[in-house]
Amino acid sequence: MAGLTPIVGVWGTILLKVEDDGSLDLSAIAEQVTHYAAAGLQGVYSNGTAGEFHCQTEAQFRAVSSATAMAASAAGLPFQLGAAHPLAPGTLERVAFAATLTPRAIQVTLPDWTPIDLASAIRFLSRCADVAGETALVLYNPPHAKTVLSPDQLFHVIDSVPQIAGLKCAGGDANWYMDMAPVLARISVFIPGHHYASGTARGAHGSYSNMACLNPAATVKWAVQCKTDTKGAFDTEARIAAFMEEAIAPILAAGNQGYACDKAMAVAGGWTNMTPRLMWPCVGLSAVLTSQITKAAHRHLPEFVPARPN
Numbered sequence: 057m058a059g060l061t062p063i064v065g066v067w068g069t070i071l072l073k074v075e076d077d078g079s080l081d082l083s084a085i086a087e088q089v090t091h092y093a094a095a096g097l098q099g100v101y102s103n104g105t106a107g108e109f110h111c112q113t114e115a116q117f118r119a120v121s122s123a124t125a126m127a128a129s130a131a132g133l134p135f136q137l138g139a140a141h142p143l144a145p146g147t148l149e150r151v152a153f154a155a156t157l158t159p160r161a162i163q164v165t166l167p168d169w170t171p172i173d174l175a176s177a178i179r180f181l182s183r184c185a186d187v188a189g190e191t192a193l194v195l196y197n198p199p200h201a202k203t204v205l206s207p208d209q210l211f212h213v214i215d216s217v218p219q220i221a222g223l224k225c226a227g228g229d230a231n232w233y234m235d236m237a238p239v240l241a242r243i244s245v246f247i248p249g250h251h252y253a254s255g256t257a258r259g260a261h262g263s264y265s266n267m268a269c270l271n272p273a274a275t276v277k278w279a280v281q282c283k284t285d286t287k288g289a290f291d292t293e294a295r296i297a298a299f300m301e302e303a304i305a306p307i308l309a310a311g312n313q314g315y316a317c318d319k320a321m322a323v324a325g326g327w328t329n330m331t332p333r334l335m336w337p338c339v340g341l342s343a344v345l346t347s348q349i350t351k352a353a354h355r356h357l358p359e360f361v362p363a364r365p366n
Contacts, residue, residue, distance in 0.1 A: 063161065063194070063222045063244035064261045065098030066252070066279050067136070068268040069106045070124050071319055074333040074340075080116060082123045088328050089127035095272035100128050101163060101264060103138030104196065104224075106318040110142060111335035118153055125157040136194060140165040144180060151187045161192040161221055171202045174209050178216045185219035192221035194244075199226040207235035214243055224264050227251055233258040249275065250296045253282050253289040267296065270321040270353065271360040295356045303352035307345055316341050317349070324350040326362045 073084035085102075092100050102124040103109035103117065112120065121137050128135035137159040139150035144167040154162045164184050166177055185193055195213070197205055205213060214220050220243060227247035228236075239245060240259045247255035249265030252275075256262070268275045282289040304317050313334075320341045322330040332340040341349075353361045 062261065063099075063246075066249070066262060066268060066272075066275055067099040067101055067246075067264050068092045068095075068097045068272050069104050069264060069318070070100060070102040070120065071106060071269065071322055071328075071330055072108055072120065072335065073330055074335055078336050080120070080335075082119060084329060085120070085123040086127040086130075089124070089131050089133060091327055092268070092272050093131040093133045095268075096276045097133070097268065097272055098262065099134035099136065099160065100124065101136040101138060103140065104163065104264060105198065106266070106269065106315040107138060108315065108335045108338075109138050109140050111338070114149070117150060121154055121157060125159065134160045136161045136163055138163040138196070139184075140196060142168055147180075148183060148187050151184050155188050155191045159191060161194045162188050163194045163196050163224065165196045165198075166201060166203050166205075168202050174205075174212060177203060177205065177209075178213055181213060181217045181220065185217050188219065193217070193219050194222035194224060194246075195220055196224045198224070207232065207239060210236070211238050211242075214239060222246060222261075227255050227260065230258065233260075250300055251293070252279060253286075253293040256282055257286070266318050266321070267360075269318045269325070270357070271325040271327055273327070274357075274360040277359075299352050299356035302356070303349045307341065307349075312341060312345075313338065320346040320349050321353075324353050324361055 070085055070088060073081040075081055089100055102120055124135055137154040137157060139147060139154045139162050141147040141150050147164055151162055166172060167180060222244040224246045244261040246262050246264050247260045249263040249267035252263050265275055278292050307317055308314060316334060320332045322328055323332055323346050332346050334340040
């Protein structure tokens with residue numbers, strides 16, 4: 057949508073605090089939004105992968121979306137609402153509800169039971185745009201999706217569905233950024249948080265940031281550093297890469313979910329009242345693994361974690 061202000065910078069995810077009985081502590085959403093606003097994030101979003109949209113009932117989806125909208129509006133923080141659903145008709149229902157809460161944009165994913173062709177993807181996204189009305193869409197196209205669109209396909213998609221204002225994706229190497237130039241010129245492209253310095257240097261517009269899970273204020277400072285101290289920003293990214301290699305990569309290689317690491321990183325950062333527990337049927341990382349993440353963060357990224365107690 058041509059009249060939209062570009063979506064840029066660091067946006068933080070809403071993490072769900074899951075109680076012992078499996079219920080959600082919705083008050084934790086307002087607490088997170090308060091911290092995100094104080095940290096200077098450009099916005100907040102709900103129901104991405106780290107928000108466990110795929111485990112929610114429709115009642116929970118509506119409650120999480122409403123709590124996010126209310127908290128963000130009260131804090132004066134722009135917000136986006138994830139409306140992804142494993143089923144295509146379910147996505148349309150979630151988009152329709154999300155639109156009533158007047159978010160900055162609605163995030164959607166392509167249908168995910170089987171891969172789909174480009175024409176079907178455009179047909180699906182066109183219908184999402186119709187249902188969203190005046191609200192922009194952000195396409196969430198992660199590397200684990202059944203259908204991962206190429207740069208050329210992405211250009212055809214945004215050319216066919218002008219209501220798409222942004223893209224969340226895995227990024228790529230220098231050749232990928234060259235191929236993505238026509239897309240980068242048209243919409244906001246967001247890459248993983250731990251690649252913020254290198255990604256924005258190559259033309260990405262921001263990140264729905266996993267690093268903000270660890271510490272939103274430190275992540276914003278790093279984003280500012282990317283504009284004022286390029287060498288220092290790349291040095292920080294190298295330390296982040298070392299942290300990811302030591303702490304996160306082995307956990308993922310053992311079969312744990314990436315979003316379980318995001319939650320454990322929030323525990324390690326200590327900035328919000330969070331536990332590693334995931335929604336049913338998933339379990340979340342153990343205290344031992346969460347402690348390993350905390351220790352690695354202290355070694356590599358001391359500015360992202362509280363000082364060790366004496």
